[in-house]
Amino acid sequence: MEPSAVIRLDSLSKTYRSKSGKPIQAVRQVSLSVPERQVFGFLGPNGAGKTTTVKMICCLVRPTSGRAHINGYDVWHRRSAAMRQIGVVLEGTRNVHWSLSAWNNLIYFGNLKGLWGKKLTSQAEHLLHKLGLWDRRQDLVRTFSRGMQQKVAIACALIADPPIVLLDEPTLGLDVQAARTVEDMIKRLAHEQGKTVVLTTHQLDLAEELCDRVAIISKGRIIADQPVEELLDLFSEEYYQIKVKGAPPAGLAARFGLNVKEENGNTILSGPIADQEALYDLLGRLRALGLPLISASRAEPDLEEVFVRMLDTDDAAQGGSAQ
Amino acid sequence: MKTALIALLGETRKGLLTTWTYRANAVVTIFTLGCTFIGIGFLMGGGDIDPEELASTFLGYLVWFYALMAISDVAWGLRGEIQTGTLEQMSMSSTPVGLLLLGRSLANFIVSTVQVLIIGEAMFSLLDIRIPMRWEGLPVLALTLAGIYGAGFIVAGATLVYKQFESFANLMQNGLLFLSGALLPVEEMPAWLATISRTLPSTQGIVVLRRVVLDGQSLAAVWRDGSLVWLIVHSAIYLAVGWLFFSVCEQIAKKQGSLGQY
Numbered sequence: 001m002e003p004s005a006v007i008r009l010d011s012l013s014k015t016y017r018s019k020s021g022k023p024i025q026a027v028r029q030v031s032l033s034v035p036e037r038q039v040f041g042f043l044g045p046n047g048a049g050k051t052t053t054v055k056m057i058c059c060l061v062r063p064t065s066g067r068a069h070i071n072g073y074d075v076w077h078r079r080s081a082a083m084r085q086i087g088v089v090l091e092g093t094r095n096v097h098w099s100l101s102a103w104n105n106l107i108y109f110g111n112l113k114g115l116w117g118k119k120l121t122s123q124a125e126h127l128l129h130k131l132g133l134w135d136r137r138q139d140l141v142r143t144f145s146r147g148m149q150q151k152v153a154i155a156c157a158l159i160a161d162p163p164i165v166l167l168d169e170p171t172l173g174l175d176v177q178a179a180r181t182v183e184d185m186i187k188r189l190a191h192e193q194g195k196t197v198v199l200t201t202h203q204l205d206l207a208e209e210l211c212d213r214v215a216i217i218s219k220g221r222i223i224a225d226q227p228v229e230e231l232l233d234l235f236s237e238e239y240y241q242i243k244v245k246g247a248p249p250a251g252l253a254a255r256f257g258l259n260v261k262e263e264n265g266n267t268i269l270s271g272p273i274a275d276q277e278a279l280y281d282l283l284g285r286l287r288a289l290g291l292p293l294i295s296a297s298r299a300e301p302d303l304e305e306v307f308v309r310m311l312d313t314d315d316a317a318q319g320g321s322a323q
Numbered sequence: 324m325k326t327a328l329i330a331l332l333g334e335t336r337k338g339l340l341t342t343w344t345y346r347a348n349a350v351v352t353i354f355t356l357g358c359t360f361i362g363i364g365f366l367m368g369g370g371d372i373d374p375e376e377l378a379s380t381f382l383g384y385l386v387w388f389y390a391l392m393a394i395s396d397v398a399w400g401l402r403g404e405i406q407t408g409t410l411e412q413m414s415m416s417s418t419p420v421g422l423l424l425l426g427r428s429l430a431n432f433i434v435s436t437v438q439v440l441i442i443g444e445a446m447f448s449l450l451d452i453r454i455p456m457r458w459e460g461l462p463v464l465a466l467t468l469a470g471i472y473g474a475g476f477i478v479a480g481a482t483l484v485y486k487q488f489e490s491f492a493n494l495m496q497n498g499l500l501f502l503s504g505a506l507l508p509v510e511e512m513p514a515w516l517a518t519i520s521r522t523l524p525s526t527q528g529i530v531v532l533r534r535v536v537l538d539g540q541s542l543a544a545v546w547r548d549g550s551l552v553w554l555i556v557h558s559a560i561y562l563a564v565g566w567l568f569f570s571v572c573e574q575i576a577k578k579q580g581s582l583g584q585y
Contacts, residue, residue, distance in 0.1 A: 014580070016579070016580060017579075026580075052580065055411075055580065055583075058411075058415050059414070059415065059577075060411055060414055060415070060577065060580075060582050060583065061577060061580040061582075062574070062577040062578045079417075080326075080417040080418070081417070083415055083416065083417045084417050086415070088412070088415055090408060090411055090412075090583070092408045095408055095409070095412055096409070096412075097337065097341070097407075097409055098407070099340075099341050099344045099345065100337065100340055100341065100344070104337075104340055107333070107336075108333055108334075108336070108337045109412070110333075111329050111330055111332065111333020111334075111336070112330050112333055112334075112412075112413065112416035112417075112418065112423075113326075113330075113416065113417065114325070114326030114327075114329050114330060114417060114418075115329070116329045116333075140344065156412075
């Protein structure tokens, strides 16, 4: 095992059985390593296998085959030691006890990790101050806003100061301000406190902003696992942005598979254009329509573009191999 | 070991705090159970209350109350934790969930004991029931509760795998009231029913408790007649089987990926 990989998955697979006994492969031979102090994004569409993979790492779902290690500990054979390495906020609204106060939640989750006494109370105090919850520490969590509840959940995950934090859709359902607070918290965890953060999310802009590296999972398989910059570079050579004055007919952009954005009376067409011939074809049509060209440049796609293209490519490959 | 103990006591603290948050429910439970027993008393006395005869029934009723609370806590309490996602957080503790359930049972025992004391005091005052306070009853009660909480572990395990197990747990709670000898002593049951009754978690405990507390027999006497030995064996089996069953069910739930699903 690489000394710097704090999470390592080796050929991890999970097959569920449907009620009729039919096997459903949720995760297929997933192997990846997460180096320490990275923010690692785990992306994929609904039902791709993200949460099952995260739950296998957390010892909540038993893999059909393969292994998961956290800081060198096999999660199934050294469960107790492995669980001490991580703090986890799972997807959903209720990772904490709503019938307890914020303070008592932190004390409870600290106890679960074996903390007590002064060490526990000072860590709880520190986290509540840091997250702006100190004044409401004695209020029941059920009286909190969704954003505050998520802060309590994150505080509970951090109570034992674990080196690794797993956050499953941490900003889902939060309003803009609460989401921003959580994002800032994630940045601080990684960049100021040196923690390794594994983040699963649908929100690709969030992943692009926060992650050093991302893996994309589709239909239970990892189809990409690279640093964000490298991933963005993958399609940059064929990604263009063309700005014209006025509005071209809607069918034109659709014909070339481009995105359309209006900006101060101008139109920006962006997206992948496979070759120079297609590019000149598009420019010729815009000229024929009498739309003045403002600029045409090669551009870097955002993570959403890359994500969609990778899934499309994978779908096409799967379709091809199926035939 | 120290980590596990801290986690276990943390679970107990959580149970007590949660009960305090919903203390109105605990008060209503006391009132309901008290009123139900008064109703049972009138029913058994044909419209009259016979305090002497009711003492034996009341002792059985209190043991049943512990069973009721233990099963409710694991069946409905655990279901609540599954629904809210906190069971998954519990499962990520470095301490096994089975041990945490012990902590939860301890909280349940403390709360139930407070409720039993209040109901007891109320019935002593209202119905003039007298139950002698004999210290020999305490180890017998402890052994009885060990069997009851063992049965609670079986219910907890089943709740993890069969998500709608509460209906069965409900049946089990009511069955225990009528079949465990709480109301009708097991000696007065038909032979076939007595055989079934003796396999239930609280039956033998009620038998021995009555002998020790109401009939004034010593622990040595109930040891010699074999009833205490059978209680120890019975409770040990329930506790061991309950623990094992829960562990197996937890593994099945993890294999099915259903630990957090309801």
